[in-house]
Amino acid sequence: MHLVIIGNGITGVTCALAVRRLRPDARITLVSSESAHHYSRTALMYVYMGHLRPQDIKPYEDWFWDENRLGLVHATATALSTAENLLTLDNGTTLTYDNLLLATGSESKLYGWPGQHLAGVQGLYNLPDLAAMTRDTSGISRGVVVGGGLIGVELAEMLHTRGIEPVVLVRDAHYWASVLPPEEANLVDQQFQKNHVPVRYNTELREILGDGLGRVRAVVTTAGEEIACQWVGLATGVTPNLTLANTSTIETDRGILVDAHLRTSVANVFAAGDCAQHREPAAGEVPIEQLWYTGRLQGETVAHTICGQPTPYRRGIWFNSAKFFNLEYQTYGRAPAGPTAGLDSFYWEHPSGRAALRVYFRAAAPHAVVGFNALGLRLRQAMCEQWLRAQTPVPTVMAQLGAANFDPEFFPQHEKAMVAAFNRQFPQQLVVLKQRKGLFARHWSPST
Ligand SMILES: Cc1cc2nc3c(=O)[nH]c(=O)nc-3n(C[C@H](O)[C@H](O)[C@H](O)COP(=O)(O)OP(=O)(O)OC[C@H]3O[C@@H](n4cnc5c(N)ncnc54)[C@H](O)[C@@H]3O)c2cc1C
Incomplete structure (x- = not known):
């Protein structure tokens, strides 16, 4: 064969x-x-x-x-x-x-913008794109990134690490609106702010302007703003x-x-x-x-x-992960961006804005858990999948959250605060957290 x-x-x-x-x-x-x-x-x-x-x-x-x-x-x-x-x-x-x-x-999706074929305008998909980006961003001071998704934030971080100011255009009112609820998107926005990355929300690319020699010199947005730049990254999907x-x-x-x-x-x-x-x-x-x-x-x-063993494709439980500057993101199961009939969600955010957890569950009893979003926290995939497969009721998941804590040596545990927030948001499903011996104590040794 x-x-x-x-x-x-x-x-x-x-x-x-x-x-x-x-x-x-x-x-x-x-x-x-x-x-x-x-x-x-x-x-x-x-x-x-x-x-x-x-x-x-x-x-x-x-x-x-x-x-x-x-x-x-x-x-x-x-x-x-x-x-x-x-x-x-x-x-x-x-x-x-x-x-x-x-x-x-x-391949990168382009939308036929005027000027999209100018030198210094590109997507990032493959090795030639990386080579072009390396060449065309050398010594420049500003790049415009078009697109509020995963590659958009990657491009912004890439430029930022080389001391180039990225200006990011995001079509929607908040970052990655098709995937993230506004609260999670707000934490990503805080990452943009901390890293001094200007973001224009509700703004799309209208046109890319050339310098007369075939190179990009500016973009014009749908808000009518002209932004001078020497490079444009198109991160509008594949x-x-x-x-x-x-x-x-x-x-x-x-x-x-x-x-x-x-x-x-x-x-x-x-x-x-x-x-x-x-x-x-x-x-x-x-x-x-x-x-x-x-x-x-x-x-x-x-x-x-x-090889002669016919096997249908089964994706299993959805998951994805990414990093927005210093903020790690994981999602498991069904985690819609907005209110969804038949679903409720519990949301907890650390006061620092550096960590958040959302747990999605069915509104009807027994309130089976259907999905998770975690930011700045690492959840154990096997545990989340087990809860999702077993359609575990949300109070049970909340009471056992520590079992999903992936790396307690590095991340302080937040379970107690999360359960308290859950009990405030959903008092009718009150969770009583039994403090296991050593559960909180073990993370506070002087070496950590
Ligand atoms: C910058 C970037 C970051 C990403 N980050 C993540 C991430 O963090 N997590 C995640 O899950 N996904 C991520 N993705 C998406 C992920 O990389 C893709 O889903 C995955 O690589 C697709 O794999 P593939 O093998 O199907 O196709 P590809 O990796 O695209 O491989 C296809 C290959 O086929 C070659 N080819 C095409 N046509 C021909 C031809 N006619 N003759 C010869 N060769 C041909 C292409 O040149 C290419 O090398 C990212 C993608 C990009 C671009």
Whole structure:
């Protein structure tokens, strides 16, 4: 069996490794246009900020691929004929396959703004983007970041660490309004303020102005403000990369359409990760998942089907994590940004604004917990998932919160204050916290 995988991102590489494990005899070829070897896309920002060197974000040594008989081709697949099981590459060669996995990822979404093709205007998705950003922000004093989501705050932090003033444009009234409730967004806003990052809320990009020599010199916002800058980061989302799929007869919509087994409309062609769109996502799940862990999960799942063990994709309980400057964020389960019929939520915030917890639960008895947001706190994933799976009533979760405290050595425990706040907000479901012996005492040794 010859498996060809287009894309050596987390999805493609996970699939390759799983197939190698399941079918030691398989021939496996990974084709990638971006880099000779797999690297961690999520760590791009740390290279720019100087925390890591480019070689530090490669999870495998260069000898690993030969050792595991994984063929690497550093080229772009430009055409796909599913009738002939044939790929054409831009290096003048062709490849045939028995099974094909399209793991082509995403590309930055641009909205056709005037001036978006000027030098110094870009998204951040891949290594060429990182190289362009490094080059074009060298020695500049101000960059404008368009977009109030995860990549927007990353870009702001990246510029900030190099002493460049980032000005952030956020379309909504608060940061990441589609995901975060206003209270959580306010804590992120405090991070912007502490780091002296100006943010324009309720403001969009209208136009990017050039200097007459093809370089950006300013942006104009929908509020009519002209902001002088030497660089613009467009962080307004990503879209599945369909370039190769669209050279074939494979059915696509916003992404490459796949069934529950991640199979496309052509029987021996699969798609997984950022580029795939589930025809029938499970209840409460989205058709296109653009996350590192879902890419890994899909890569592992599709490997089983390719190896003759048909396995439907099951995402399991949703989670995500990120960092907003110094504020860590985790979310588990169902955690909507605004009021939702049938759900209540309890919210606690530390007076310093450096930590917060929100617990979502069903309004109807027995008030099963459905989701969590944590900022500045680390929760144990296994514990949260256990509570969510068991539909644990919120008073039980509140009484056991300490069990989810991930690293008590470093973070002071806040359970007592959280329970007190819960009892104030929901007196009808009063939680009596039994102080376990040593529970609070153990964190106050002089060494910590
Ligand atoms: C800056 C940044 C930070 C992120 N941070 C997080 C995070 O903290 N947490 C999180 O969960 N997610 C994060 N993400 C999203 C996450 O990185 C992606 O969901 C994940 O990398 C997608 O993996 P993938 O393997 O499906 O696709 P990709 O990683 O995009 O890999 C696809 C590869 O295929 C190659 N390719 C495409 N077409 C062809 C072709 N025709 N021929 C040859 N090669 C081709 C591409 O060049 C690319 O290298 C981040 C993304 C970015 C850009």
